[in-house]
Amino acid sequence: MKKRSMIATGMAASLVLAACGGSGEETGGGEAGDVGVSPELNVAFNAQPPTMDPLTTTAHATRIFARVIFEPLIDLDAEGEVQPVLAESFDVSEDGHTLTFQLREGLTFHDGSDVTAEDVLASLERWVELSVIGSTYFAEAEIASPEEGVVTIGLPEPMYVAPQLLADPGQMPHIMPAEIVEAAGEGEVEEHIGTGPYTYGDWQADQYLRVDRFEEYQSPEGEPSGMAGEKTAYYEEINFHFVGDDTTRMTGLQTGEYDMATPIPWDNIEQMEGDGNVDVIPGESGLPFGLLNKAEGPTADEDIRRAIIAALDTEAILLSAYGTDEWFSQNTAMMPEDSDWYVPVEGEDDDFYQNQDLDAAADYLEAAGYDGEEIRIVSSPEHADRYDTAVVLQQQLEEAGMNAELITADWSTVLDTMEDPSGFEIAISGLNNWPVVPSTMYFLNEGTQGTTQSEEIFAANEALTSAEDEEGATAAMEELQEAYLDYLPIIKFGDRRTANGLNAELEGFEYVTGQGEVFHHIRPAE
Incomplete structure (x- = not known):
């Protein structure tokens, strides 16, 4: 773990963060004359959401679509630091057992109702019940409101990474009106009412999602950065068009039908870079990997898993998927180099992973x-990079003397297959964004796809999430990576970068490591 201090993330005892806390002023909404408000922004995206309920x-x-509508108590800035959003400030008690959030005054939901501690309690309790992070790490937490405008989370044991877990964007604990939460029960919410800069407008399946400018939006203060700081709704509406066909998406960007298109297929990046009307914006977009079946079959044997790793020429695999090394890196470590959790892998471990050795295989x-x-x-x-990866992987395993068969299917079928240990040995998958806390990678946890069964991994995971301070978390991360490299739950091919296309007359788009696409800062270029 890098030694950049994590004190600024709000995980140290008695820390209070208020730099981004809002005063209740309407800095992001108000009359159209307050900011340069344009009629509409059209974004072409390669997939549509299965639901707009983030839990x-x-x-x-x-x-990424839900967070222009909903907001949490705390969120991450572009540097990965935890900052207040709906909270005016928050602190961690000296003994590490209590997180206290002071709510911003005067906040309203999109329906005009006031944001109260009751709404926060209901939303957090639903998050604990339904989300993976909430149910895994906060199941024993006591959520309360000792006074109006104050919410506390009591932990049975100190948890240094608790603020980071609460700010994880995967299934964010967005705040909704209590009556909507209660009406949903264990199901999906039927109304999408939040506090964000845009309101839920219209969703036409297989076509688009429209969000509308929230005129009364009350933004947090501070320099805009990632999902933190001041937010301004620069458009009367944003239309997210679901455009799965790469050619249609790219053509629409070049003709001006779309103001933005994401992602740009790796095969089209050079073409887009040569178009003066398009800015290509890169971003670190997670890790491509092969999920190994540890429950049954050949890959349940650790020596087979090691044989597979020894047979790999990862550079050849990554070049086949991403074209040039501008869009990938051969990083053996669990986390990227710019992460606080990065632990370098050197010497024999790195050589074993990065250098093909058919004799060892x-x-x-x-x-x-x-x-x-x-x-x-x-x-x-459906995922060209993953398919190209599979083709070269099959060739390399056959070269090493293994009987490798490539089975292709639509993505939903692949996901179903990953749930069935009898259906695969290697499933080509990936994480679209880096986790805020490494322990939340599903293949490091019990009872998930791939059936990890390593007591060493589980113990290191427990040590990381139960660490009381930075020193303990750092030591646990080193143990976790060592256990991961020894057990090999996945084939990590490397780190991947993505490309996003933005009309050259616009600015403000961010692709943030661990968060992904941030749309709400896009505006006409000055």
Whole structure:
């Protein structure tokens, strides 16, 4: 873990953050004359959300669209620091057992009702019940409001990473009116009412989602950065068009039908970079990997998993998927180099992962008693980079003497297959964004896809999330990475970068590591 202090993230005892806390002034809404408000922004995106309820899915599209409508108590800035949003300030008690949030005064929901501590309690309790992070790490927490405008989260044990987990964008604990939360029960919310700079407008399946400018929006203060700081609704409406076809998306950007298109396929990046009307904006977009089946079949044997790693030429795989090394890096570590959680991998461990060694692969196969059992690689052509990865992976495993079969299917079928240990040995997948806390990577946890069964990983995970201070968290992260490299729950091919296209007459789009696309700062260029 890098030694940049995490004190600024709000995880140290008695820390109070108020730099971004709002005063209740309407800095993002108000009359159209207050800011240069344009009629509409048209964004072409390659997928549509399965729902707009952020707690009932982990879908990336839901995450990034929902956060222009909803807001949490705290969120992350572009540097990954935790900052207040609906909270005026927050602090962690000296003993680490209590997080206290002072709510901003005068906040209203899109329906005009006041934001109260009751709404916050209902929203947080729903988050604990329905979200993976909430149910895993906060199930025993006591959420209360000792006085109006104040909310506390009592922890049975100190948890240094608690603020980071609360700010994780995967299934953000967005604040909604209590009556909407209560009406939803264990199901999805039927009304999408938040506090964000845009209100829910219209959703036409397979076509678009429209959000409308919230005239009474009350923004947090501070320099705009990631999902923190001041937010301004620069458009009367934003239309998110669901455009799965790459050619249609790129053509629409070049002709001006769309103001933005994301992502740009790697094969089209050079073309877009040569178009003077388009700015290509890169971003660190997570890790492509092969999920290994540890429950049954050949890959349940650790020597087979090591044979697979030894057989890999990861550079060739990444070049086939992403074209040039501008769009990937061969990073063996669990986390990217700009992360606070980055632990470098050096020496023999790095050599083993990054350098193909067919002799070593043969030795591991012999140790496992491999006798030509089929190794099924499952991938979907809907994700071109993942399919290209699978093709080269199959070739390399066959070169190493393994009986590798490539099975292709639509992405939903691949997801279903990953839930069934009898259906695959390797499933080509990935994380679209880096986790805020590494422990939340699903393949490091029990009872998830791939069936990780490593007591060493589980113990290190527990040590990280239960650490009381930075020193303990740092030591646990080092142990977690060591256990991960020893057990090999996945084949990590490297780190991936993405490209986004923005009309050259606009500015303000951010692609933030760990957060993804941030749309609400887009505005006409000055």
